């Protein structure tokens with residue numbers, strides 16, 4: 001993508017955590033790392049393409065899979081083992097990930 005992305009998708013089962021503000025980070029691969037701090041992006045449900053809310057990107061930082069710990073699980077509002085399993089399922093062959101921090105806009 002040439003210009004910075006203006007939308008992001010989340011799995012439907014995570015949406016309650018996103019729109020309540022409980023989830024304040026998401027961990028993505030390089031292809032989804034090009035968000036610009038301070039930009040506002042539209043949040044869509046991956047499975048249905050329904051828009052849920054807007055979020056403001058606060059930061060994008062590199063994060064190795066091996067570095068994912070309780071801090072990240074806390075920010076994700078998920079148990080650590082569940083988070084690591086989920087990320088391995090979505091990105092089975094990638095160790096170099098990115099932590100995107102956001103707030104409700």
Ligand SMILES: CC(=O)Nc1ccn([C@@H]2O[C@H](CO)[C@@H](O)[C@H]2O)c(=O)n1
Pocket residue numbers: 009010011014025026027028046076078086087090
């Ligand atoms: C197209 C695509 O990759 N969509 C994704 C990827 C990840 N995630 C979630 O972000 C966190 C860190 O990975 C975990 O909570 C994941 O479930 C998501 O909701 N939707």
